[in-house]
Amino acid sequence: MLEIRGLEAGYGDVRALSGVTLSIAAGEIVALLGPNGAGKSTLLNCVAGLVTPWTGSIHWDGEDLLALDAHLVVERGVALVPEGRRLFGGMSVQDNLELGAFAPRTWAARRAGLERVYALFPVLAERRRATVQALSGGQQQMVAVGRALMASPRLLMLDEPSLGLAPRLVAAILEVLVAINRAGVAVFLVEQNVPAALSLAHRGYVLEGGRIVGEGTGAALMADAHVRRAYLGPLAVRRP
Ligand SMILES: Nc1ncnc2c1ncn2[C@@H]1O[C@H](COP(=O)(O)OP(=O)(O)OP(=O)(O)O)[C@@H](O)[C@H]1O
Ligand SMILES: [Mg+2]
Known part of the structure; x- marks a missing residue:
């Protein structure tokens, strides 16, 4: 492959x-x-x-x-979770995740994408409106993985x-x-x-x-x- x-x-x-x-x-x-x-x-x-x-x-x-x-x-x-995460700290968890779905194919399906990510990382669903900078390091890493998954x-x-x-x-x-x-x-x-x-x-x-x-x-x-x-x-x- x-x-x-x-x-x-x-x-x-x-x-x-x-x-x-x-x-x-x-x-x-x-x-x-x-x-x-x-x-x-x-x-x-x-x-x-x-x-x-x-x-x-x-x-x-x-x-x-x-x-x-x-x-x-x-x-x-092919999606990358980069070294150091590279998230937008001042933006919400959900907005950071949605950035991962920028391609037309995945943008149309971003609701389903979010549900998949929130099922994998339930804590992110709870904190979907929080800014990324307010999260712990582990939660931020979950956002970085989730953002990559949003690209399906x-x-x-x-x-x-x-x-x-x-x-x-x-x-x-x-x-x-x-x-x-x-x-x-x-x-x-x-x-x-x-x-x-x-x-x-x-x-x-x-x-x-x-x-x-x-x-x-x-x-x-x-x-x-x-x-x-x-x-x-x-x-x-x-x-x-
Ligand atoms: N932007 C850059 N400009 C110049 N040299 C670079 C740059 N990025 C990496 N290098 C050099 O290229 C080589 C490989 O770096 P790279 O970051 O790919 O290694 P790595 O295995 O990921 O290391 P680490 O475990 O520290 O993340 C190193 O000698 C590094 O100094
Ligand atoms: Mg490296």
Whole structure:
């Protein structure tokens, strides 16, 4: 469904991605692991049409995504929950959610879209008239996920959705991703909490210094010596 081949990207003279090749099939949850500065956000932003790669290709159901502007990528069913949420703090929860439905197809169905989001995140229904800046960090992250869902995506990409959240909220957000996936949406997840990400992902990729240095099923990556040393800490390495 999503096919990325030989992707190279960067900023000015700074290279951020080197020869990245990966794919995501319909209905999959795929985790993207990597240290700070590895190029994870750059990769997601390339797919979303927010960063233009130097070379390489990105195809979605056979269509060349690099030929499309960002808003058309969303219309095709690929939505991003960006790093840092990027919400409009002074606007209400509901107005922020509705912004996610800007495409004509989803705008016409925005009532149904809101009901779906409010069913997933009941607390947002209660606070639909509150300004986003009045919400907790966890609730704001729910708005960011909800806004992406308002685009009725078939692929939902999330850039560190649990960053800065308390462990209880991390679990809640990740559980919602499983529910979203069960409803038929593929998920591409950048997540600092590697054990949590790999426990729910079908597959994962490891990105370091802009290159894919590992890939496998969630279970295989969890057992991989390099992954354990680099991402799961010294205690994980010593466990049998
Ligand atoms: N707007 C920008 N201008 C210049 N360089 C950038 C820009 N954004 C990212 N970079 C550089 O590109 C490289 C990859 O950054 P990127 O943000 O994609 O990594 P990341 O894996 O998402 O990191 P993090 O875990 O910190 O979010 C880094 O060297 C970073 O400094
Ligand atoms: Mg990032």
